[in-house]
Amino acid sequence: MRWLTRRSRVPPVLRLSLAVILAAASIVGLAAPPSQGQTSPTNPNGGAAHEFNPPTKSPEAPAPGDPTKSFPDSPGLRALGYTLYQGTCASCHGIALQGTPGVAPSLRRVGPGPVDFYLSTGRMPLDQPKSQPLRNPPLFNRAKIYALIAYISAFGGPRAPTADPAKGDLTYGFHQFTLNCAGCHQIVARGGITVNAQVPDLEQANPQEIAEAVRMGPYLMPHFDAKQINQHALDSIVRYVLWTRSPINAGGWGIYNIGPIPEGIVAWFIGLAALVIVARLIGERMDERT
Numbered sequence: 001m002r003w004l005t006r007r008s009r010v011p012p013v014l015r016l017s018l019a020v021i022l023a024a025a026s027i028v029g030l031a032a033p034p035s036q037g038q039t040s041p042t043n044p045n046g047g048a049a050h051e052f053n054p055p056t057k058s059p060e061a062p063a064p065g066d067p068t069k070s071f072p073d074s075p076g077l078r079a080l081g082y083t084l085y086q087g088t089c090a091s092c093h094g095i096a097l098q099g100t101p102g103v104a105p106s107l108r109r110v111g112p113g114p115v116d117f118y119l120s121t122g123r124m125p126l127d128q129p130k131s132q133p134l135r136n137p138p139l140f141n142r143a144k145i146y147a148l149i150a151y152i153s154a155f156g157g158p159r160a161p162t163a164d165p166a167k168g169d170l171t172y173g174f175h176q177f178t179l180n181c182a183g184c185h186q187i188v189a190r191g192g193i194t195v196n197a198q199v200p201d202l203e204q205a206n207p208q209e210i211a212e213a214v215r216m217g218p219y220l221m222p223h224f225d226a227k228q229i230n231q232h233a234l235d236s237i238v239r240y241v242l243w244t245r246s247p248i249n250a251g252g253w254g255i256y257n258i259g260p261i262p263e264g265i266v267a268w269f270i271g272l273a274a275l276v277i278v279a280r281l282i283g284e285r286m287d288e289r290t
């Protein structure tokens with residue numbers, strides 16, 4: 001074990017600069033430029049390349065006969081919703097929900113689903129119109145969220161979807177998730193990145209939020225109608241997503257099930273450590289000869 005405790009003869013300054021260079025090189029390697037076929041996240045004018053949701057990406061309605069989620073509604077709630085809306089949302093979405101071109105989409109006819117989803121997951125109010133809405137602690141409590149839902153859904157729109165994992169089938173859910181979601185969210189829903197967007201892991205979304213996300217397609221996510229993903233498929237997908245939170249890691253170390261690339265990086269770390277040990281051992285032998 002002398003090789004571990006032996007003091008290196010390389011001056012500390014040189015060792016430090018070598019470490020900095022290696023760290024920089026590894027970061028450059030990780031942040032390699034996008035390969036051909038991928039677009040750069042910003043356009044030449046410096047603005048975000050992401051176009052706002054065209055008005056056509058309105059939320060998909062649940063099919064007739066499918067279960068829907070009801071939210072409380074009353075004149076009092078709508079009045080509170082109006083006040084909250086004017087104070088926190090109107091600057092971007094317009095005083096009459098008409099939207100502001102280049103800033104934020106119209107909220108007319110979005111219905112309760114997207115409002116519940118964006119407020120429950122703390123995505124709205126957004127700080128910057130151009131930034132991706134991300135999950136945050138919700139700004140409003142449940143009563144205020146209900147007020148905003150009541151006010152905004154008075155302007156029309158489909159009823160909110162819902163899902164019941166108890167009615168789903170795990171194997172079918174796995175199949176449907178692989179088909180429709182895994183390409184972006186990774187096979188056990190640990191998330192990742194696509195061109196121009198961060199794809200969240202699905203460890204925090206509750207069944208209601210998952211159903212709403214599937215039907216509305218937040219940000220760059222596509223939306224799915226009841227023909228593409230019917231109620232049974234939706235229930236099953238939700239069941240599968242809940243299951244991924246405690247998967248069985250047969251065959252060894254799961255490393256949080258983050259997928260082949262991060263797992264490859266872990267292999268690199270182990271490999272690098274082994275190389276350093278080997279280098280140290282070789283260095284020792286040279287010392288003995290001289």
Ligand code: HEC
Pocket residue numbers: 121123132133134135177180181182183184185194197198199200201202203204205209210213214218219220221222224229237
């Ligand atoms: C094209 C890539 C893509 C596909 C396919 C996709 N998603 Fe998404 N998903 C996203 C992105 C991007 C977001 C983040 C949206 C945002 O920032 O508001 C997201 C967000 C979500 C969220 C919100 C998570 C949270 O914690 O707030 C849920 C739930 C979700 N997706 C479920 C699904 C399900 C279920 C499917 C399959 C039926 C699916 N997604 C298919 C890209 C995708």
Ligand code: HEC
Pocket residue numbers: 052053057058059085088089090091092093103104105106107110114115118119124125126127128129130133148216218219220
């Ligand atoms: C800084 C500007 C800004 C503020 C403030 C803001 N929003 Fe948004 N909102 C946006 C943008 C931009 C989008 C489009 C996000 C995207 O690309 O999907 C959006 C999308 C939405 C959507 C989804 C609409 C759809 O396409 O179905 C809802 C619902 C929403 N906002 C509700 C609210 C509510 C409620 C508030 C107030 C509590 C609020 N927003 C405050 C900018 C804002």
